[in-house]
Amino acid sequence: xxxxxxxxxxxxxxxxxxxxxxxxxxxxxxxxxxxxxxxxxxxxxxxxxxxxxxxxxxxxxxxxxxxxxxxxxxxxxxxxxxxxxxxxxxxxxxxxxxxxxxxxxxxxxxxxx
Amino acid sequence: xxxxxxxxxxxxxxxxxxxxxxxxxxxxxxxxxxxxxxxxxxxxxxxxxxxxxxxxxxxxxxxxxxxxxxxxxxxxxxxxxxxxxxxxxxxxxxxxxxxxxxxxxxxxxxxxx
Numbered sequence: 001x002x003x004x005x006x007x008x009x010x011x012x013x014x015x016x017x018x019x020x021x022x023x024x025x026x027x028x029x030x031x032x033x034x035x036x037x038x039x040x041x042x043x044x045x046x047x048x049x050x051x052x053x054x055x056x057x058x059x060x061x062x063x064x065x066x067x068x069x070x071x072x073x074x075x076x077x078x079x080x081x082x083x084x085x086x087x088x089x090x091x092x093x094x095x096x097x098x099x100x101x102x103x104x105x106x107x108x109x110x111x112x113x
Numbered sequence: 114x115x116x117x118x119x120x121x122x123x124x125x126x127x128x129x130x131x132x133x134x135x136x137x138x139x140x141x142x143x144x145x146x147x148x149x150x151x152x153x154x155x156x157x158x159x160x161x162x163x164x165x166x167x168x169x170x171x172x173x174x175x176x177x178x179x180x181x182x183x184x185x186x187x188x189x190x191x192x193x194x195x196x197x198x199x200x201x202x203x204x205x206x207x208x209x210x211x212x213x214x215x216x217x218x219x220x221x222x223x224x225x226x
Contacts, residue, residue: 033214035216041218041219042216042217042218042219043157043200045214045215045216056214093156100159100162100206101159101162102157102159103159104155104156105156106154106155106156107154107155107156
C-alpha cells in the first residue's frame, strides 16, 4: 500500500516569496491534516480537512497561510509571503474515517532565508 | 486544549524496559491519548492509543490511571532501533475524526548497547 506522498521534499526561498506544498493522502483516507514542525518541537496542527470541508484551522495563520483540498483527495498548503519563522518541516497526514491512527508523509523541509 | 508535559530525554540500555510518563492535567472527557514515534527526517508513526486503564499491542503498553491526568508508555526490552523521539498526543475524538489535536514536546529516547 502506498503511503502519504509529499512534494517537494526540500525548498529554499527568500523571505517575502511564496511557496506551495502538495500532499497526496492514502487512497480512501477522508481526513487530511497539515502540521508544522519547527526544529526541536513537536508537530503543530495547522489545518484538518474532512473530505473537502475544514474541520479545524484555528492555528493556521490565515493572513499568510492558505490550504485547499479539491475533490476530497489531494491538498495544497501555501505560504504567501513567507517569513523567516516559517522555516520548518511541513508534515501531511491522513486517516480513515472513524479511526485513530494517522499516517504521516515524509514532510517538506522549508528554509526561508 | 489539554497541554501535555513529557521528560525531555531518557537513556536506556538494550534489553531494558523504558517507561515514559506524560502529564495532561487538563484532559477533557472526550479526549483520548495517543503516542507516536518519530525518527530523524521521517514523519511520526502511530504506536498506541487509549482512553483509560491499560492497552497493550505488539510493540508497547499504555497505562492510564483512573483520573487520566497522566499516562505512561511502556516499551519492553528496547533495542538500538528504538532510539527516537516519542510524542504524547491528546486529542478530542468527535464521532469520526479528531479535533483539537495537540502534540507534546516529545521525549528523546537513546538506547545504547
